[in-house]
Amino acid sequence: MPKIGMEPLRRKALIDATISAIGERGSLNVTMSEIADRAGVSSALAHHYFGPKEELLLATMRHLLADLGADTITALNKAGTPRERLSAIVGVNFNAGQFREETVHAWLAFYVEAQNSLSLRRLLRIYARRLHSNLMSGLLPLVSRDEAARMAEAIAAMIDGLYIRRALRDGLPNPLSAGALVEDYIDAKLAQVR
Amino acid sequence: MPKIGMEPLRRKALIDATISAIGERGSLNVTMSEIADRAGVSSALAHHYFGPKEELLLATMRHLLADLGADTITALNKAGTPRERLSAIVGVNFNAGQFREETVHAWLAFYVEAQNSLSLRRLLRIYARRLHSNLMSGLLPLVSRDEAARMAEAIAAMIDGLYIRRALRDGLPNPLSAGALVEDYIDAKLAQVR
DNA sequence: TTTTATTGATTGACGAGTCAATAAAAAATA
DNA sequence: TATTTTTTATTGACTCGTCAATCAATAAAA
Numbered sequence: 261m262p263k264i265g266m267e268p269l270r271r272k273a274l275i276d277a278t279i280s281a282i283g284e285r286g287s288l289n290v291t292m293s294e295i296a297d298r299a300g301v302s303s304a305l306a307h308h309y310f311g312p313k314e315e316l317l318l319a320t321m322r323h324l325l326a327d328l329g330a331d332t333i334t335a336l337n338k339a340g341t342p343r344e345r346l347s348a349i350v351g352v353n354f355n356a357g358q359f360r361e362e363t364v365h366a367w368l369a370f371y372v373e374a375q376n377s378l379s380l381r382r383l384l385r386i387y388a389r390r391l392h393s394n395l396m397s398g399l400l401p402l403v404s405r406d407e408a409a410r411m412a413e414a415i416a417a418m419i420d421g422l423y424i425r426r427a428l429r430d431g432l433p434n435p436l437s438a439g440a441l442v443e444d445y446i447d448a449k450l451a452q453v454r
Numbered sequence: 455m456p457k458i459g460m461e462p463l464r465r466k467a468l469i470d471a472t473i474s475a476i477g478e479r480g481s482l483n484v485t486m487s488e489i490a491d492r493a494g495v496s497s498a499l500a501h502h503y504f505g506p507k508e509e510l511l512l513a514t515m516r517h518l519l520a521d522l523g524a525d526t527i528t529a530l531n532k533a534g535t536p537r538e539r540l541s542a543i544v545g546v547n548f549n550a551g552q553f554r555e556e557t558v559h560a561w562l563a564f565y566v567e568a569q570n571s572l573s574l575r576r577l578l579r580i581y582a583r584r585l586h587s588n589l590m591s592g593l594l595p596l597v598s599r600d601e602a603a604r605m606a607e608a609i610a611a612m613i614d615g616l617y618i619r620r621a622l623r624d625g626l627p628n629p630l631s632a633g634a635l636v637e638d639y640i641d642a643k644l645a646q647v648r
Numbered sequence: 649t650t651t652t653a654t655t656g657a658t659t660g661a662c663g664a665g666t667c668a669a670t671a672a673a674a675a676a677t678a
Numbered sequence: 679t680a681t682t683t684t685t686t687a688t689t690g691a692c693t694c695g696t697c698a699a700t701c702a703a704t705a706a707a708a
Contacts, residue, residue, distance in 0.1 A: 263672085263673080263686095263687080264672085264673055264674075264685095264686065264687080265686090266686080266687060266688090267686085267687090270687090285569070285570065286566065286568075286569020286570055287566050287567065287569055287570060289570070291662085291663060291664085292663075292664065292665085293663075293664095301688080301689090302688070302689050302690080303663090303664085303665090303689095304665090304666085304667090304688075304689055304690080305687080305688060305689075307664080307665060307666080308687085308688080308689095311665090312664080312665075313664070313665090365569065368565065368566055369566055371562065371618060371621070371622065372480070372481050372562055372563055372565075372566045373481065374480075374622060375479070375480020375481055375559065375621065376479065376480055376481060376483070381622065384622060385622075388619075388622070410635060410638060413635060414612065414635045414638070414639060416615070416619070417612050417615030417616045417618075417619055417632075417635065418608065418611050418612050418615055419615065420614070420615035420618045420619060421610070421611030421612055421613065421614035421615030421616070421618070422611045422615075424565060424611075424614045424615070424618065425582075425610070425611055425614060427565070427569065428565065428568060428575070428578060428579075428582070438611075441604065441607060441608045441611065444604060444608070445608060445639060445642075445643075447646075448639075448642045448643045448645075448646045449639075449642045451642075451646050452641075452642045452645050452646060457652095457653080457706085457707080458651095458652065458653080458706090458707060458708080459652090460652080460653060460654090461652085461653090464653090485696080485697060485698080486697075486698065486699085487697075487698095495654080495655090496654070496655050496656080497655095497697090497698085497699090498654075498655055498656080498699090498700085498701090499653080499654060499655075501698080501699060501700080502653080502654080502655095505699095506698080506699075507697095507698065507699090649708100650707105650708080651706105651707085651708075652705100652706085652707075652708090653704100653705085653706080653707095654703100654704080654705085654706105655702105655703090655704085656701105656702100656703090656704105657700105657701090657702090657703105658699105658700080658701085658702100659698105659699085659700075659701100660697100660698095660699090660700100661696105661697090661698090661699105662695105662696090662697090662698105663694105663695095663696090664693105664694090664695090664696105665692105665693090665694090665695105666691105666692085666693080666694100667690105667691090667692085667693100668689105668690100668691095668692105669688100669689090669690090669691105670687100670688080670689085670690105671686100671687085671688085672685105672686085672687080672688105673684105673685085673686075673687095674683100674684080674685075674686090675682100675683080675684070675685085676681100676682080676683070676684085677680100677681075677682070677683085678679100678680085678681070678682085
Protein backbone atom coordinates (compact mmCIF):
# COMPACT_ATOMS: atom_id res chain seq x y z
CA MET A 261 0.00 0.00 0.00
CA PRO A 262 2.76 2.43 -0.80
CA LYS A 263 1.51 5.97 -0.99
CA ILE A 264 3.58 8.39 -2.93
CA GLY A 265 5.46 11.31 -1.36
CA MET A 266 6.22 9.54 1.89
CA GLU A 267 9.88 10.52 2.04
CA PRO A 268 9.56 13.87 3.87
CA LEU A 269 7.05 12.41 6.30
CA ARG A 270 9.22 9.42 7.08
CA ARG A 271 12.33 11.54 7.50
CA LYS A 272 10.55 13.78 9.96
CA ALA A 273 9.08 10.86 11.85
CA LEU A 274 12.47 9.17 12.06
CA ILE A 275 14.18 12.30 13.33
CA ASP A 276 11.49 12.82 15.95
CA ALA A 277 11.79 9.21 16.94
CA THR A 278 15.53 9.62 17.27
CA ILE A 279 15.16 12.54 19.63
CA SER A 280 12.66 10.76 21.79
CA ALA A 281 14.63 7.53 21.82
CA ILE A 282 17.81 9.33 22.82
CA GLY A 283 15.87 11.33 25.36
CA GLU A 284 14.56 8.21 26.96
CA ARG A 285 17.74 6.14 26.89
CA GLY A 286 19.74 9.20 27.83
CA SER A 287 22.50 8.33 25.41
CA LEU A 288 23.17 7.65 21.76
CA ASN A 289 23.08 3.98 22.63
CA VAL A 290 19.90 3.46 20.69
CA THR A 291 19.56 0.95 17.90
CA MET A 292 18.26 1.69 14.46
CA SER A 293 15.51 -0.84 15.12
CA GLU A 294 14.40 0.98 18.23
CA ILE A 295 14.21 4.27 16.38
CA ALA A 296 12.46 2.71 13.41
CA ASP A 297 9.94 1.02 15.69
CA ARG A 298 9.06 4.32 17.30
CA ALA A 299 8.60 5.85 13.88
CA GLY A 300 6.41 2.93 12.91
CA VAL A 301 8.62 1.62 10.11
CA SER A 302 11.19 -1.11 9.63
CA SER A 303 14.86 -0.53 10.29
CA ALA A 304 15.50 -1.28 6.65
CA LEU A 305 13.46 1.76 5.69
CA ALA A 306 15.41 3.96 8.04
CA HIS A 307 18.59 2.83 6.31
CA HIS A 308 16.91 3.36 2.98
CA TYR A 309 16.32 7.04 3.68
CA PHE A 310 19.34 7.92 5.78
CA GLY A 311 21.99 5.39 4.89
CA PRO A 312 24.33 4.71 7.80
CA LYS A 313 23.27 5.47 11.33
CA GLU A 314 25.55 8.46 11.65
CA GLU A 315 23.64 10.24 8.89
CA LEU A 316 20.45 9.95 10.87
CA LEU A 317 22.17 11.26 13.96
CA LEU A 318 23.61 14.16 12.02
CA ALA A 319 20.25 15.00 10.53
CA THR A 320 18.76 14.93 14.02
CA MET A 321 21.43 17.24 15.35
CA ARG A 322 20.87 19.61 12.43
CA HIS A 323 17.20 19.61 13.22
CA LEU A 324 17.81 20.50 16.85
CA LEU A 325 20.20 23.23 15.78
CA ALA A 326 17.74 24.65 13.26
CA ASP A 327 15.01 24.75 15.87
CA LEU A 328 17.20 26.57 18.30
CA GLY A 329 18.30 28.97 15.56
CA ALA A 330 14.75 29.77 14.56
CA ASP A 331 13.67 30.35 18.15
CA THR A 332 16.65 32.62 18.65
CA ILE A 333 15.88 34.77 15.63
CA THR A 334 12.28 35.18 16.70
CA ALA A 335 13.31 36.19 20.18
CA LEU A 336 16.02 38.59 19.03
CA ASN A 337 13.59 40.35 16.73
CA LYS A 338 11.41 41.21 19.68
CA ALA A 339 14.34 42.65 21.63
CA GLY A 340 14.94 46.39 21.54
CA THR A 341 17.86 47.24 23.79
CA PRO A 342 21.14 45.34 24.07
CA ARG A 343 20.15 44.21 27.54
CA GLU A 344 16.95 42.82 26.11
CA ARG A 345 18.93 40.97 23.48
CA LEU A 346 20.82 39.21 26.24
CA SER A 347 17.62 38.24 27.98
CA ALA A 348 16.20 37.02 24.71
CA ILE A 349 19.14 34.69 24.14
CA VAL A 350 19.04 33.36 27.66
CA GLY A 351 15.28 32.96 27.48
CA VAL A 352 15.43 30.89 24.34
CA ASN A 353 17.82 28.39 25.85
CA PHE A 354 15.62 27.81 28.85
CA ASN A 355 12.15 28.02 27.37
CA ALA A 356 9.84 25.07 27.54
CA GLY A 357 10.65 23.82 24.06
CA GLN A 358 14.42 23.81 24.31
CA PHE A 359 14.73 22.84 27.94
CA ARG A 360 12.57 19.74 27.58
CA GLU A 361 14.16 16.77 29.22
CA GLU A 362 14.48 14.75 26.06
CA THR A 363 16.03 17.66 24.18
CA VAL A 364 18.51 18.24 26.94
CA HIS A 365 19.46 14.58 26.97
CA ALA A 366 19.94 14.64 23.23
CA TRP A 367 22.23 17.66 23.40
CA LEU A 368 24.33 16.10 26.11
CA ALA A 369 24.62 12.82 24.25
CA PHE A 370 25.65 14.61 21.08
CA TYR A 371 28.30 16.53 22.96
CA VAL A 372 29.94 13.29 23.98
CA GLU A 373 29.56 11.70 20.57
CA ALA A 374 31.15 14.74 18.97
CA GLN A 375 34.43 13.43 20.34
CA ASN A 376 34.31 10.67 17.76
CA SER A 377 32.66 12.38 14.85
CA LEU A 378 34.24 15.21 12.91
CA SER A 379 30.97 16.22 11.28
CA LEU A 380 29.19 16.33 14.60
CA ARG A 381 32.00 18.41 16.05
CA ARG A 382 31.66 20.81 13.17
CA LEU A 383 27.95 21.21 13.81
CA LEU A 384 28.52 21.94 17.47
CA ARG A 385 31.16 24.46 16.56
CA ILE A 386 28.62 26.30 14.46
CA TYR A 387 26.27 26.39 17.41
CA ALA A 388 28.99 27.64 19.74
CA ARG A 389 30.03 30.37 17.36
CA ARG A 390 26.46 31.50 16.76
CA LEU A 391 25.78 31.71 20.46
CA HIS A 392 28.99 33.59 21.00
CA SER A 393 28.31 36.16 18.32
CA ASN A 394 24.72 36.66 19.45
CA LEU A 395 25.92 37.27 22.97
CA MET A 396 28.57 39.68 21.77
CA SER A 397 25.96 41.68 19.88
CA GLY A 398 24.19 42.30 23.14
CA LEU A 399 27.30 42.83 25.22
CA LEU A 400 29.48 45.09 23.10
CA PRO A 401 27.25 48.15 23.45
CA LEU A 402 27.39 47.73 27.21
CA VAL A 403 30.94 46.82 28.16
CA SER A 404 34.49 46.77 26.82
CA ARG A 405 35.49 44.22 24.23
CA ASP A 406 37.59 42.28 26.72
CA GLU A 407 34.85 42.25 29.28
CA ALA A 408 32.31 41.22 26.66
CA ALA A 409 34.44 38.28 25.59
CA ARG A 410 34.81 37.16 29.18
CA MET A 411 31.11 37.47 29.85
CA ALA A 412 30.11 35.70 26.66
CA GLU A 413 32.32 32.79 27.60
CA ALA A 414 30.98 32.67 31.12
CA ILE A 415 27.36 32.84 30.00
CA ALA A 416 27.87 30.10 27.44
CA ALA A 417 29.54 27.90 30.03
CA MET A 418 26.73 28.52 32.48
CA ILE A 419 24.14 27.55 29.91
CA ASP A 420 25.96 24.34 29.07
CA GLY A 421 26.41 23.58 32.74
CA LEU A 422 22.75 24.13 33.52
CA TYR A 423 21.88 21.74 30.72
CA ILE A 424 24.04 19.06 32.26
CA ARG A 425 22.54 19.63 35.64
CA ARG A 426 19.08 19.47 34.22
CA ALA A 427 19.91 16.10 32.69
CA LEU A 428 21.04 14.84 36.08
CA ARG A 429 18.25 16.63 37.88
CA ASP A 430 17.92 14.15 40.73
CA GLY A 431 21.30 15.14 42.13
CA LEU A 432 20.27 18.69 42.87
CA PRO A 433 18.68 19.86 46.10
CA ASN A 434 16.50 22.78 45.02
CA PRO A 435 15.90 23.32 41.33
CA LEU A 436 16.14 27.10 41.15
CA SER A 437 15.05 28.48 37.86
CA ALA A 438 17.94 28.05 35.48
CA GLY A 439 17.37 31.15 33.41
CA ALA A 440 17.19 33.33 36.49
CA LEU A 441 20.68 32.27 37.49
CA VAL A 442 22.12 33.48 34.22
CA GLU A 443 20.16 36.73 34.39
CA ASP A 444 21.47 37.22 37.90
CA TYR A 445 25.02 36.80 36.66
CA ILE A 446 24.49 39.33 33.90
CA ASP A 447 23.00 41.85 36.30
CA ALA A 448 25.81 41.45 38.75
CA LYS A 449 28.44 41.93 36.08
CA LEU A 450 26.74 44.90 34.49
CA ALA A 451 26.35 46.54 37.89
CA GLN A 452 30.02 45.95 38.63
CA VAL A 453 31.32 47.30 35.34
CA ARG A 454 28.79 50.09 35.30
CA MET B 455 55.35 -16.60 35.95
CA PRO B 456 52.65 -15.60 38.36
CA LYS B 457 53.94 -13.43 41.14
CA ILE B 458 51.90 -13.19 44.27
CA GLY B 459 50.09 -10.04 45.37
CA MET B 460 49.34 -8.79 41.89
CA GLU B 461 45.75 -7.94 42.54
CA PRO B 462 46.13 -4.36 43.78
CA LEU B 463 48.64 -3.60 41.05
CA ARG B 464 46.41 -4.99 38.33
CA ARG B 465 43.38 -3.20 39.65
CA LYS B 466 45.24 0.08 39.64
CA ALA B 467 46.65 -0.49 36.19
CA LEU B 468 43.24 -1.38 34.82
CA ILE B 469 41.62 1.70 36.30
CA ASP B 470 44.36 3.91 34.90
CA ALA B 471 43.99 2.22 31.54
CA THR B 472 40.26 2.82 31.66
CA ILE B 473 40.73 6.54 32.23
CA SER B 474 43.22 6.87 29.43
CA ALA B 475 41.18 4.77 27.02
CA ILE B 476 38.05 6.79 27.71
CA GLY B 477 40.06 9.96 27.47
CA GLU B 478 41.33 9.01 24.05
CA ARG B 479 38.09 7.67 22.60
CA GLY B 480 36.20 10.49 24.27
CA SER B 481 33.41 8.19 25.28
CA LEU B 482 32.65 5.04 27.23
CA ASN B 483 32.67 3.20 23.94
CA VAL B 484 35.81 1.32 24.86
CA THR B 485 36.05 -2.42 24.89
CA MET B 486 37.32 -4.49 27.74
CA SER B 487 40.02 -5.77 25.41
CA GLU B 488 41.22 -2.29 24.64
CA ILE B 489 41.44 -1.45 28.32
CA ALA B 490 43.12 -4.74 29.14
CA ASP B 491 45.64 -4.26 26.35
CA ARG B 492 46.61 -0.87 27.70
CA ALA B 493 47.07 -2.38 31.12
CA GLY B 494 49.20 -5.12 29.61
CA VAL B 495 46.91 -7.99 30.51
CA SER B 496 44.26 -10.11 28.84
CA SER B 497 40.61 -9.15 28.87
CA ALA B 498 39.91 -12.34 30.77
CA LEU B 499 42.01 -11.06 33.64
CA ALA B 500 40.14 -7.78 33.70
CA HIS B 501 36.91 -9.74 34.08
CA HIS B 502 38.57 -11.92 36.69
CA TYR B 503 39.26 -8.94 38.93
CA PHE B 504 36.28 -6.72 38.19
CA GLY B 505 33.56 -9.01 36.96
CA PRO B 506 31.22 -7.28 34.53
CA LYS B 507 32.33 -4.19 32.70
CA GLU B 508 30.15 -1.86 34.68
CA GLU B 509 32.05 -2.76 37.84
CA LEU B 510 35.26 -1.56 36.25
CA LEU B 511 33.63 1.66 35.15
CA LEU B 512 32.22 2.22 38.60
CA ALA B 513 35.59 1.59 40.19
CA THR B 514 37.11 4.07 37.78
CA MET B 515 34.52 6.70 38.61
CA ARG B 516 35.08 6.13 42.31
CA HIS B 517 38.78 6.61 41.75
CA LEU B 518 38.24 9.92 39.97
CA LEU B 519 35.91 11.03 42.72
CA ALA B 520 38.36 10.03 45.44
CA ASP B 521 41.15 11.95 43.73
CA LEU B 522 39.06 15.05 43.48
CA GLY B 523 37.99 14.67 47.09
CA ALA B 524 41.54 14.34 48.31
CA ASP B 525 42.69 17.36 46.33
CA THR B 526 39.80 19.36 47.71
CA ILE B 527 40.58 18.53 51.31
CA THR B 528 44.20 19.49 50.86
CA ALA B 529 43.28 22.78 49.26
CA LEU B 530 40.63 23.63 51.83
CA ASN B 531 43.06 23.01 54.66
CA LYS B 532 45.33 25.71 53.30
CA ALA B 533 42.49 28.22 53.07
CA GLY B 534 41.99 30.68 55.94
CA THR B 535 39.15 33.02 55.07
CA PRO B 536 35.81 32.05 53.52
CA ARG B 537 36.81 33.81 50.32
CA GLU B 538 39.95 31.70 50.24
CA ARG B 539 37.86 28.59 50.64
CA LEU B 540 35.97 29.50 47.51
CA SER B 541 39.15 30.02 45.57
CA ALA B 542 40.49 26.75 46.86
CA ILE B 543 37.47 24.86 45.56
CA VAL B 544 37.59 26.56 42.21
CA GLY B 545 41.33 26.06 41.98
CA VAL B 546 41.06 22.34 42.57
CA ASN B 547 38.62 21.85 39.73
CA PHE B 548 40.87 23.60 37.25
CA ASN B 549 44.30 22.55 38.36
CA ALA B 550 46.55 20.62 36.06
CA GLY B 551 45.62 17.24 37.47
CA GLN B 552 41.86 17.54 37.34
CA PHE B 553 41.57 19.59 34.20
CA ARG B 554 43.64 17.17 32.12
CA GLU B 555 41.98 16.45 28.84
CA GLU B 556 41.58 12.76 29.48
CA THR B 557 40.10 13.37 32.90
CA VAL B 558 37.65 15.86 31.51
CA HIS B 559 36.61 13.45 28.78
CA ALA B 560 36.08 10.76 31.34
CA TRP B 561 33.88 12.97 33.50
CA LEU B 562 31.76 13.98 30.57
CA ALA B 563 31.35 10.41 29.38
CA PHE B 564 30.35 9.30 32.85
CA TYR B 565 27.77 12.06 33.04
CA VAL B 566 26.06 10.67 30.00
CA GLU B 567 26.35 7.09 31.11
CA ALA B 568 24.83 8.00 34.45
CA GLN B 569 21.52 8.23 32.63
CA ASN B 570 21.53 4.46 32.29
CA SER B 571 23.17 3.39 35.49
CA LEU B 572 21.66 3.91 38.89
CA SER B 573 24.92 3.28 40.72
CA LEU B 574 26.74 5.77 38.54
CA ARG B 575 24.02 8.32 39.14
CA ARG B 576 24.37 7.78 42.84
CA LEU B 577 28.09 8.42 42.67
CA LEU B 578 27.62 11.65 40.75
CA ARG B 579 25.03 12.76 43.25
CA ILE B 580 27.59 12.36 46.00
CA TYR B 581 29.98 14.53 44.06
CA ALA B 582 27.34 17.19 43.43
CA ARG B 583 26.36 17.28 47.07
CA ARG B 584 29.93 17.51 48.25
CA LEU B 585 30.67 20.37 45.91
CA HIS B 586 27.54 22.14 47.01
CA SER B 587 28.26 21.85 50.68
CA ASN B 588 31.87 22.92 50.23
CA LEU B 589 30.76 25.98 48.34
CA MET B 590 28.18 26.79 50.97
CA SER B 591 30.80 26.63 53.69
CA GLY B 592 32.65 29.43 51.92
CA LEU B 593 29.59 31.42 50.96
CA LEU B 594 27.45 31.43 54.09
CA PRO B 595 29.79 33.67 56.09
CA LEU B 596 29.69 36.19 53.25
CA VAL B 597 26.13 36.39 51.98
CA SER B 598 22.58 35.46 52.91
CA ARG B 599 21.45 31.88 52.78
CA ASP B 600 19.34 32.48 49.68
CA GLU B 601 22.11 34.27 47.90
CA ALA B 602 24.56 31.55 48.87
CA ALA B 603 22.32 28.86 47.44
CA ARG B 604 21.97 30.77 44.21
CA MET B 605 25.71 31.34 43.92
CA ALA B 606 26.58 27.77 44.74
CA GLU B 607 24.28 26.57 42.00
CA ALA B 608 25.70 29.05 39.51
CA ILE B 609 29.29 28.22 40.34
CA ALA B 610 28.66 24.51 40.06
CA ALA B 611 26.95 24.99 36.71
CA MET B 612 29.82 27.13 35.47
CA ILE B 613 32.34 24.51 36.45
CA ASP B 614 30.40 21.77 34.67
CA GLY B 615 29.98 23.99 31.63
CA LEU B 616 33.66 24.83 31.46
CA TYR B 617 34.43 21.12 31.59
CA ILE B 618 32.21 20.52 28.59
CA ARG B 619 33.78 23.35 26.71
CA ARG B 620 37.22 22.09 27.51
CA ALA B 621 36.27 18.71 26.06
CA LEU B 622 35.18 20.40 22.85
CA ARG B 623 38.06 22.82 22.94
CA ASP B 624 38.37 23.27 19.18
CA GLY B 625 35.07 25.12 18.98
CA LEU B 626 36.22 28.00 21.10
CA PRO B 627 37.99 31.13 19.85
CA ASN B 628 40.21 32.18 22.74
CA PRO B 629 40.68 29.79 25.61
CA LEU B 630 40.51 32.23 28.49
CA SER B 631 41.59 30.70 31.72
CA ALA B 632 38.63 28.75 32.99
CA GLY B 633 39.29 29.27 36.68
CA ALA B 634 39.58 33.04 36.21
CA LEU B 635 36.06 33.18 34.80
CA VAL B 636 34.62 31.61 37.90
CA GLU B 637 36.67 33.85 40.16
CA ASP B 638 35.44 36.82 38.20
CA TYR B 639 31.85 35.74 38.78
CA ILE B 640 32.43 35.37 42.49
CA ASP B 641 34.04 38.79 42.73
CA ALA B 642 31.22 40.45 40.81
CA LYS B 643 28.58 38.87 43.00
CA LEU B 644 30.37 39.63 46.26
CA ALA B 645 30.86 43.25 45.18
CA GLN B 646 27.19 43.50 44.29
CA VAL B 647 25.89 42.01 47.50
CA ARG B 648 28.50 43.80 49.57
C1' DT C 649 48.00 -29.77 47.37
C1' DT C 650 45.74 -25.71 47.61
C1' DT C 651 45.63 -21.01 46.33
C1' DT C 652 46.64 -17.16 43.17
C1' DA C 653 47.66 -15.47 38.56
C1' DT C 654 46.95 -15.75 33.87
C1' DT C 655 45.32 -16.55 29.13
C1' DG C 656 43.55 -18.62 24.56
C1' DA C 657 39.67 -20.22 22.83
C1' DT C 658 34.87 -20.21 22.70
C1' DT C 659 30.03 -18.94 23.26
C1' DG C 660 26.14 -16.17 22.63
C1' DA C 661 23.90 -11.93 21.90
C1' DC C 662 23.19 -8.01 19.65
C1' DG C 663 23.09 -4.78 16.04
C1' DA C 664 24.43 -2.30 11.58
C1' DG C 665 23.88 -2.64 7.02
C1' DT C 666 22.48 -5.29 2.59
C1' DC C 667 19.44 -7.44 -0.62
C1' DA C 668 16.07 -9.61 -3.02
C1' DA C 669 11.25 -9.68 -3.19
C1' DT C 670 6.54 -7.46 -3.08
C1' DA C 671 3.31 -4.01 -4.22
C1' DA C 672 1.27 0.15 -5.49
C1' DA C 673 1.43 4.51 -7.96
C1' DA C 674 2.87 7.06 -12.06
C1' DA C 675 4.54 7.43 -16.62
C1' DA C 676 5.14 5.78 -21.09
C1' DT C 677 3.63 3.27 -24.93
C1' DA C 678 0.65 0.87 -27.94
C1' DT D 679 -8.13 3.34 -23.27
C1' DA D 680 -5.47 -0.65 -22.15
C1' DT D 681 -0.84 -2.37 -21.46
C1' DT D 682 3.69 -2.33 -20.15
C1' DT D 683 7.48 -0.13 -17.79
C1' DT D 684 9.53 2.54 -14.45
C1' DT D 685 9.77 4.62 -10.17
C1' DT D 686 8.77 4.84 -5.20
C1' DA D 687 7.73 2.55 -0.82
C1' DT D 688 8.43 -1.13 2.10
C1' DT D 689 9.98 -5.21 4.58
C1' DG D 690 11.69 -9.99 6.14
C1' DA D 691 15.51 -12.52 6.09
C1' DC D 692 20.27 -12.74 6.10
C1' DT D 693 25.36 -11.60 6.65
C1' DC D 694 29.07 -10.11 9.06
C1' DG D 695 31.45 -8.04 12.74
C1' DT D 696 32.06 -6.91 17.37
C1' DC D 697 32.20 -7.61 22.07
C1' DA D 698 31.04 -9.08 26.89
C1' DA D 699 31.46 -12.89 29.51
C1' DT D 700 32.83 -17.76 30.53
C1' DC D 701 35.77 -21.72 31.04
C1' DA D 702 39.06 -25.02 30.97
C1' DA D 703 43.87 -25.34 31.04
C1' DT D 704 48.65 -23.92 32.65
C1' DA D 705 51.92 -22.59 35.96
C1' DA D 706 54.08 -20.65 39.82
C1' DA D 707 53.93 -19.65 44.72
C1' DA D 708 52.51 -21.00 49.44
